[in-house]
Amino acid sequence: MSGIKSVCVYCGSSNDADPAYIELAQELGRAIAKRGWRLVYGGGTVGLMFAAAEAAHKAGGEVLGIIPQFLQRIEGNYDDVPHIVVETMHERKKMLLDESEAFVVLPGGIGTLEEAVETLSWAKLSLHAKPMGFLSKNEYWTPFFECLEKMVEHKFAPESMLDLVFKSDDPEYTLDEFLNRFVDVG
Numbered sequence: 001m002s003g004i005k006s007v008c009v010y011c012g013s014s015n016d017a018d019p020a021y022i023e024l025a026q027e028l029g030r031a032i033a034k035r036g037w038r039l040v041y042g043g044g045t046v047g048l049m050f051a052a053a054e055a056a057h058k059a060g061g062e063v064l065g066i067i068p069q070f071l072q073r074i075e076g077n078y079d080d081v082p083h084i085v086v087e088t089m090h091e092r093k094k095m096l097l098d099e100s101e102a103f104v105v106l107p108g109g110i111g112t113l114e115e116a117v118e119t120l121s122w123a124k125l126s127l128h129a130k131p132m133g134f135l136s137k138n139e140y141w142t143p144f145f146e147c148l149e150k151m152v153e154h155k156f157a158p159e160s161m162l163d164l165v166f167k168s169d170d171p172e173y174t175l176d177e178f179l180n181r182f183v184d185v186g
């Protein structure tokens with residue numbers, strides 16, 4: 001038993017993203033389903049979020065969406081999979097964290113970055129020990145990793161912070177790495 005049952009996916013809500021990123025999201029969704037893991041995401045029917053969720057669902061995987069009520073109008077309802085409707089963005093983020101044992105960050109915008117940074121900052125504070133991988137094509141997340149390295153270089157963060165995250169362009173490698181990094185805290 002791996003200990004990993006659910007993987008949370010943070011990613012962009014834009015429908016105008018490069019098709020290569022949409023395909024990557026679909027590949028990830030299928031890979032999560034193939035392992036018998038649940039895909040947990042922010043709910044809705046937009047962008048890479050929907051691409052990953054729909055691909056997992058169509059591959060026979062379990063999917064859970066967690067969406068604030070006010071966003072349902074904007075990001076839609078994916079009626080084919082269960083959703084939990086919450087009041088606030090903060091509740092959503094807490095539930096995404098609680099319902100998952102690992103996090104994938106696909107390409108996305110400011111919302112994706114915000115979710116990823118909060119999850120990383122909580123790991124840095126040892127509030128959780130759940131592995132987190134940045135999955136992209138075209139070096140999308142490389143500037144973010146350069147930013148983290150600069151923080152370490154300028155002594156705003158310990159070197160150990162860099163061990164909390166990794167990046168890859170391969171969904172299967174990303175999921176394998178979760179198994180390598182998972183620490184069972186009971």
Ligand code: AMP
Nearest residue numbers: 011012013014042108109110111112114
């Ligand atoms: P984006 O990467 O900007 O397309 O946003 C991806 C997802 O993050 C969407 O579901 C947004 O609703 C959500 N999001 C946007 N802003 C925030 C925020 N400040 N905190 C948490 N999630 C957000």
